[in-house]
Amino acid sequence: MFESLTQRLSGTIERLRGRGRLSEDNIRESLREVRIALLEADVALPVVQALIERIKVRAVGQEVLKSLTPGQALIKVVRDELTTVMGAQTSELNLNVPSPAVILMAGLQGAGKTTTVGKLAKHLKERRKKKVMVVSADVYRPAAIEQLQTLAKQVDVIFFPSDLTQEPEAIVRAAIADARKSFVDVLIVDTAGRTSIDEAMMAEIKALHGAVDPVETLFVVDSMTGQDAAVTAKHFSDALPLTGVVLTKTDGDARGGAALSVRYITGRPIKFIGVSEKPDGLDVFHPDRIASRILDMGDVLSLVEQVEQQVDKDKAQKLAEKVAKGKKFDLNDMRDQLEQMQNMGGLSGLMDKLPGVGKLPDEVKNQITGKEVPRMIAIINSMTKKERRNPALLNGSRRARIARGSGMTPADVNKLMKQYQQMEKMMSKLSSGGMKGLMRGMKGMMGGRGGMPFR
Template structure:
């Protein structure tokens, strides 16, 4: 959806250049393109009709102000209405309850409930400083309980054991009792999914809801489901008082389609979106920023936040001080820079937050290949001795062969890495004075950025 809508709007902006105002004629052309892009993205037909009617109503007769063309003005209206359709601003998770605050995770099998439960646990621990317990009520899917145990450990939360021979309601009661006795702030309950909606599933989750009395009932839905997401949303809305939505797999091709449909069908706000398979790949949903991504405007705020979170300021400051003192830049420092890049979530994660045109240019580079290249360089440096890292000038032919064998690459790869290191070392020498410190101050300024 993102690329289709972006391409169509970009073409219309060019075609409408020179026209003084938005008219019935030119708005019809644009809305036809927008309607097709939304339908191609599998957005529900009633949602598309409502969206198009609102855009048309707001666009007709609007004077084009300042340096804007009619096409640009229309894109602005579409952007605002996309954001309005997905819910205004940010809707935070509600924890205002006597601890433990219970959060019930609902959705179909394959939507990513179990992984999302762990991601949410990590978010609550890191961002809200809460003590979190997870429990699985999925007694049907093989290995579901063990899966939650594994991902909960990765998230840094505590897992409450359950077994397939127990009833989900009994598991829930035992988990709440344990959470109360051990002073947990939040209990996350992962529920069973099915491959399709059925009466047994709905009755079971209604019973769980009655026992748990959760402060949040979150509907986890795969963003790539499109029209199927709407049918699922309707069924869950009828069965449960949904308080929020978590969109998973929003890094897929259909990003945006389900977000538009599910929000309108359920009336529940979208609270989070899953942005990658990694345990920290969950971000608070911001409708305006998501609309910007759909329209190819990128999400620069998220990009800056991701970079700021990935930068180890203490290590960066230490490197700046070292270079300023004239101690030099060695292979240990070079390894640190490669690891910083990995901490930022990978090149492809950074790329998807760039505006469409910039991302298209950057996308000409094979991102998977670039990320593998970073891992290969890391392996080569880790095959060196501490002395070799500190004194790269010691690395001659015999050592190169040993390093190549140890990291599983050819000697040419070792030579290439050493050449790149020398180029970076030369650049660092030029930044020895105030240049490096100025760069560090700019990076330090990112830490103080407000959270959106």
């Protein structure tokens, strides 16, 4: 998300960063570029106008013009105002109510509502340590109930059965009664997709809301629809007392206009964003971190949290002990590391959170397709157990066989082996020289040639 906006804004900001002094003229010129960048990113016009005006008021004041580093000061102003437009602070779910806390999910058809119910259930179970039940009140889409049942099984939460002959209100009342008996902490209710112009369907969800009195009413909206997402959310917020918004499919939205528009237009906070199709592809929305990513400052805090949650700590501990004992880092260990990287979204998922990525040349960024890590794993999987344990066995004929088995070329196998050798050298530095040895090894890797792993 935000690739095009980041490119435009980081270029504008970079030109200002090193300037000894700023004048109203060059600030005005820079803000014109910021305005164009926001409009091209499909940010709603009222949001662009308000944002530019707020930046302008602060930028031509004492805060920037009298600063020792005016370029840096202006960057801070832009970052602060982007954060404010998106909501200033992270908005948590309010679950501090008698059990079960009912969360009602509303949204358009095809916005990813049912999938989001599964992701939210997993999030609450694993990160908030809640006992979760899900129920479908969608009696219009034939496969909706079965889809939710499958997702509930995938993420290991309780599924309350329903069928197409029941009334939505009756389904949810029965689910609440069962949740109380089962000591469930949170009940998530999936509803039928509807449009704001479908009066009968809107009346139904209003009645459902009145009957169950949910503690949270979340509107699920597809970020790919750009500023239309904010307009649709506004229609729903006028009809329902929404407590927040979930933006889905942000991994496919290079512009990011919806994230900048929704809060301002609806007055409702963005609580979560869908970052992938996987069950764990739902992130809490942090306005300050998103603002940093837009300005190409990265999002290291989210990256650290992601590593904390998704890295297999047992495997990491075993590898650390193995290296500390001076045992050789082999291709089985490399495959484990690659699989963990893939769980975190692969190279593209990690790069999205690293500072300075916007400044990389397009030819480098274009090489990162998301297929690099799976291809490397496929090559290692095409080796025998003996070859993985003892990479020195891999002569020319064996490498040719591995290339055929994995659908790659011998050159791809050679690239992988070069990367393995660099990693192995880094691990041996760690065992012999502790953290200083590791830093020397990493410096050697970063300075090495060879380009990106796989195109």
